[in-house]
Amino acid sequence: MDDEASAGLRQRAEACLRQLAGEHARLREDQWAAIHALVVERRRALVVQRTGWGKSAVYFVATVLLREQGAGPTVIVSPLLALMRNQIAAAERAGVRAATINSSNTDDWEQVFTDVRDGAVDLLLVSPERLNNPDFRDQVLPRLAAGAGLVVVDEAHCISDWGHDFRPDYRRLRTLFADLPSGVPVLATTATANARVTRDVADQLAADSETLVLRGPLDRESLRLSVVRLAGAEQRLAWLAEQLDELPGSGIIYTLTVAAAHEIATFLRDRGYAVAAYTGQTEQAERLQAEQDLLDNKVKALIATSALGMGFDKPDLGFIVHVGAPQSPVAYYQQIGRAGRGVERAEVILLPGAEDRDIWAYFAGLAFPAENVVRLALEVLEQEGTLSTAALESRVDLGRSRLEMMLKVLDVDGAVRRVRGGWTATGQAWAYDRERYERVAAERSREQRAMLDYEAAEACRMEFLRRELDDPEAAPCGRCDNCTGRHRSADVSDAAATQARDRLRRPGVEVTPRRMWPTGMKAEGISGRIPASLQAEPGRALGRLTDLGWGNRLRRVLSDGAPDAPVSGEVFDAVVEVLSAWDWPQRPVGVVGMASATRPAMIADLARRVATIGRLPYLGEIEYAGTGPGPRRHNSAQRVRTLWNALTVPDTVPGLGGPVLLVDDRVDTGWTVTIAAKLLREAGVPAVLPLVLAVTA
Structure with missing residues (x-):
């Protein structure tokens, strides 16, 4: 493409962006570099940029330009329903016709497929769990991939088992990338990938040419980070009850467990706050209502587990408090990235607890199983043919979620295959990558130690997080409690502490x-x-x-x-x-x-x-x-x-x-x-x- 044509394409891209983000919006240079790579060069690109930078604008604009050139619809693999809902709303603002396929709208699938075939859909969002459904994998996905004009993987750090939020369903994307027709561009985006995860994802994306990696600085200028150390759970609840009114706007209070989310929500409601609990066990209708109430500022806060993480988009979110620390600085950075996207200042406060390490230890026990357990599962499938997960569970001593995770990894590795009725062995040779699993486990332990170091840090907290993400431009932020010397008080009144103690000891x-x-x-x-x-x-x-x-x-x-x-x-x-x-x-x-x-x-x-x-x-x-x-x-x-x-x-x-x-x-x-x-x-x-x-x- 000559310079004149490239300039014209950029003008058209800028016009699309203004339709999406407002008349004053202008493309960042890396946004344009990614769009050019996808639309003109039909390359594969990985964009690692902070939350709020505009990663979704890249694929919305690229979709419009590719569709104008006669390309097929964009297929986006997106991990959470909340993210899908936000993306569909944003797509409509950009004039992009969007639809979704996920577990909550199975009755709509046939109409969606008809609309895709008729050219009435520009952008189709697919949940990663669909990738491992036999019918979808064998019948629907090949048709989508063959006709796609662009394939996008959102929250791409989930592809890598080095990442803090590895999801086995994402592993199937490696096969999808390999099977795409020549010339179909691929875009992967994330805000939370250190150098090792970036290399791993880029390698899995790579086809005939090297993946274009566009990585920017990860500072969030609106965020004011602080840590408040309190003696126990009673003091943390009392502190919340006395400080919540002082925090700007509405926000999220993260907890590590479902039980803690409900305990805190109940206590704060008893103290007169409009709050709601939000966990993976919350009914879908309640979750949707809670999200909308927070978007509409009808609640002061959602008391949430990590179920409210990736995908929730409220630009004016004024604060995020963690009651208990996530088990890695990278996971922490991702969650706090929900705040301050459209405001000048947002408060980010960590209230660590003595029980955090116990909870981390529990999650560490969910790692990839030992080789003898994996071999037993393969032997059972080879001897007995197709078995459901439940039937295999009766023969292999693993909990359901861990067994399913193992089977999904084996599926991607080619050792088993998910079919109607369950799982079957393929007979292909399979090697247990002990060294990799041990290195991943060691990395998890290092991340936990780093989280403790963050809590105790005396230097800049944002710089600490950016270094954990291997941000080469990491530097003191000048805004956190350590940079300013203004540390939040850990004092709570006797009355509040007594009320919290009575609640927790009930x-x-x-x-x-x-x-x-x-x-x-x-x-x-x-x-x-x-x-x-x-x-x-x-x-x-x-x-x-x-x-x-x-x-x-x-x-x-x-x-x-x-x-x-x-x-x-x-x-x-x-x-x-x-x-x-x-x-x-x-x-x-x-x-x-x-x-x-x-x-x-x-x-x-x-x-x-x-x-x-x-x-x-x-x-x-x-x-x-x-x-x-x-x-x-x-x-x-x-x-x-x-x-x-x-x-x-x-x-x-x-x-x-x-x-x-x-x-x-x-x-x-x-x-x-x-x-x-x-x-x-x-x-x-x-x-x-x-x-x-x-x-x-």
Whole structure:
């Protein structure tokens, strides 16, 4: 293209941008470089730029220009529904006709495909999970790829397992890139990729020519970073209650767990704040309403887990507070990037907690499984043919989410294939890349240490984050608490601290009984709904291990290294409070303890003390028959198989005329209590009331 034609194309691109972003908008040089590479050179490009820089403008403008040249529609792989909704709205402003295919609009798919075929769609957004659906992968995706004028991967750091938010579904994109017709440009965008992730993504994008990487400085001039160290969870809640009104506009308060999000939301609502909880467990309609309420400034804050991360776009978001630190500076940078995109100043505050490392350790346990477990899964598939995830779970000791992650990675590696009805082995040779997995695990540990260093840093906080992202232009920001010397006070009033303490120390959560047997166990004669005559009643726990209040205490009592000893007076008094508030239809007539390989003394003592204070007979313990409980199991099917014939009820149980309290230390999968309740009900007990110290989640 000659200079005159290039200048004309840029003028047209500028006109498209003004239609999208307003009459004063002008293309940045790197925006134009990316558009030129896509539209003129039909290259593959990776754009690593800060949130709010205008990455979406690149693919919207490129889409318009390519469509004017007769190219097919743009296909965007976008990770979150919130991001899709924002992008469709932005596309309409640019005059781009957009549609989406995701799990929430399956009824619309046929019409969407018809519109694509008829040329009525300029831009199609696809969720990454669709890429691993057999029908979509084999029938829909090839047609889309063959007719695409541009392929875009948003939040491209998810492609790399070096990244903080690796998603196995994104791994399939490597195959998509390789199968694209010659001359179809590809754009990958992200705001959170360090040098290693950038190289990895660029390598996966590369085809016949080297990927064009456009990387800019990652400073966010509107952000004012600070860290406030508070003595405990009670002080953090009290600080929020007293400081929230002082924070500008509306914002997001991030937590590390679902339980913490609900605890904080409830406490702040009780203090008169308009807030809402937002987690991965929130119903879709509630999430949409919460997002809209925040966009409309009808709430002061959403109390959210990382489910509200990538994709939420509110330019005037005035603050982000983290109650508990994410496990890497890169993840932290991404989340705080939601704030201050359209305002001159936004407050970013971290309130770290002592429990953060425990939560990080839990997530670290979800890494790629050991080789012997992976080999077992492959052997089972080779021997038995196609199996559903549930059926495979009954043969491989992994939890459901971790098993699915492993299978998706094996699928991309060519060792298994997802088909109708489940998964099948391909017979292709597969090597366990131990060195890479160990390096990734080591990188995760380094990131956690770096997050602790950020909390303790005495130099510029923004510079610290930019260096973690390998930003070559990292320099002191002059705005954070360390640069200015203006540190936020950690003082809270006695009244606020007392209110927070009362809230967090309020004991008691419901233990929901299991209603269905695990899937994939029909061969053992175990399937379907658990008969009501064999179920436990809804039980009670003192707290959740993920709670901000009781969680910290219970983790200390129930940790692997904790002694097997009677619980403290404080804990027992709280158990009594739970019992006092329990509105059971019929008073229990006895107490039964649960056998334990790790805490037999604690559980037996707790059960006896409960019986004494309740003036009930202690009926003994459910015991393990034979050699005991066997090794710990991680999924439902494996756990049920281990327990099915392993427990016996005490001789004192048959003939009881009323409910019994079943006392245990914790509920993890819930199957120990479920099997014990089944045996007690079979022995004639009319109702079983589980009472435990803690539930895992």
